[in-house]
Amino acid sequence: MTRHDPLPTVDRPYLALGLEGSANKLGVGVIRHVPPNGQSSGVEINNAHVDILSNVRHTYVTPPGEGFQPGDTAKHHKHWIVRVVAEAVRSAGLKSIAEVDCICYTKGPGMGAPLQSVSLVARTLSILYKKPLVGVNHCVGHIEMGRTITGAVNPVVLYVSGGNTQVIAYSAQRYRIFGETLDIAVGNCLDRFARVIGLSNDPSPGYNIERAARRGRRLLPLPYTTKGMDVSLAGMLSATEAYTKDSRFVPEKFDDQHGQVGSLANGTQWTGAANNPLRDTEEPEESVQDTDENVITPADLCFSLQEHVFAMLVEITERAMAHIGSRDVLVVGGVGSNQRLQEMMGIMASERGGHVFATDERFCIDNGIMIAHAGLLAYRMGQRTPLEKSTTTQRYRTDTPLIEVCY
Template sequence: MQRPAKWIFSESEKLAAMTVVIGFEGSANKIGIGIIRDGEVLSNPRRTYITPPGQGFMPSDTARHHRAVILTVLKEALEQAGLKPADIDCVAYTKGPGMGAPLVTVALVARTVAQLWGKPLLGVNHCIGHIEMGRLITQADNPTVLYVSGGNTQVISYSERRYRIFGETIDIAVGNCLDRFARVIKISNDPSPGYNIEQMAKKGSQYVELPYTVKGMDVSFSGILSYIEEASHKMLSSGQCAAEDLCFSLQETVFSMLVEITERAMAHCGSKEVLIVGGVGCNLRLQEMMGVMCKERGAKLFATDERFCIDNGAMIAQAGWEMFRSGQVMELEDSWITQRYRTDEVEVTWRN
């Protein structure tokens, strides 16, 4: 028997019924704009502000870079998705955490676009963006999350409408530790200092003992950084070891600390899944070490590559999509940014 005509939808009608969200990310040295349509990544262009070896990136210079390229990236995102502004249902942007000047730059453009296009606006927590993108790409169900980046290091698990922080760094983030060591030994920042440390570490063979600082569920990296900075000058000049050995030793030490606190959180939650997100999460050695721990526990590891681990616009679009579909809206006067925006401050209205 033929179904009633009201049940028959054309392809264009099906597409019209889907929710399309555009996301703006620019909390650090990456500027990205991504478009998501009901779990499908339609576009995700990105630009990176790269400084000379031995230098970090200043907020004002990073914001200037973002201002120079953001409209070009926006045009690319729409063209790659094959969409017009009228096809967008909601505009999402990174509210925080992050560097103030870059955050403000991107928020201003997102706010302007939302008003010009007549679309609702949503501010997204940067960490929540990483988590929701990871869940989308890997299809992890309810994982213990290790969030590791240049600005954040947290072990997270979902419970009662919040992403609860079980452990975190008490000083600097693991990515910041790696980046600052890269400056000491003048490693290139192209494409990123962490990536270049990873490649050098593959050639290292001599392990140099470094401080191992785990305090309950929390970790500390500033002491390790201070120690290896001082040791590198003596060891490299005297020929005791090579720069590759120091990169190898630093990775092995800090990644072991991260695996330890992740395993402890899994034991506490009875979890059988681990999801690694954030820029450091695409490090293959970290994934390998975490994979060994998961195998020993009969658990499963989920991770993504640099397309979705490193800061990008699609992750903000995906979190915005979840928020928008659950009924969240934001008034224009509430669309500010905050440099300190904790993961567990967000009410997760889209999960049971």
């Protein structure tokens, strides 16, 4: 990353194109920062405005019981990215990519092959349209998008996704990590258990775990492992899987019909949910074994796993809040859209006289606008990524990038 003089704050709007592809979700978005005296219908933040012009996403979905491999995920991204970029530009009302000020891409962390496939396209667009590149830390993208959408001011951040579990707070131009997982991430834990019991990966295994957990009627004992502000989840996953070998366990055949897979999702719609809103208001039907004390159902296991995992996350987050004297918490990352996690975190925050800030699937789940937004913030503060340094890395710590505020 090279440094230049910061751009003027109030002279004109700035636009950025963001490309995200660190895992199985390919996202492209266009965002605009409008000066205080400009006209905007977007989100007002500290007398500035942010307009989300487009938010297009396409998800690589595998059959139930299977995870997504890096090579196959990269092939998916290569196959779809031209169409997703074109749709994002069209939806934003732009005539050409030449209208944006910079092109932002996910530098890391993430899966190697998917990251490389998307960064290659970002470099190509940069050369074709003679636009500067800005490499973005995926985790910072989540945080900056969450802060912008919710208006949270200096909260403790719980970042929970398929590959990351961290408790974070800002200090001295860095996002400092106060606690994290010692083994697997919370999203990975939930996804792997979803595969064990045969839950569908459409629209996401974590969401289907959440739905199944609403039917759970028994809280089964599981290991609870917090170590200071860190957590360990592998033992809890193994213990939950062990219940599926119990003689009381009754498997369940799940319906994996969730709408058309592979459609482009724009704005409020999410991949596979064009005719079936992700957040349904109806409670799932109870299974006939739910009230039988001699039976353990998949729903019971989903419920027990969620309650234990989320209780651990609430505990380490509260410990960090007490340590720095904060009353507010911001939940970001794909798992951050889980309503039960938001509810539990909200109870804790309210007892401390504070608030929980969270967003919905449009902004929690990996997307291109979070990369465009974080990249545009860095670009306005004079940061650029030279072409010869526009590499990717699977291990890009949240506390590595320099964070500068331009509002």
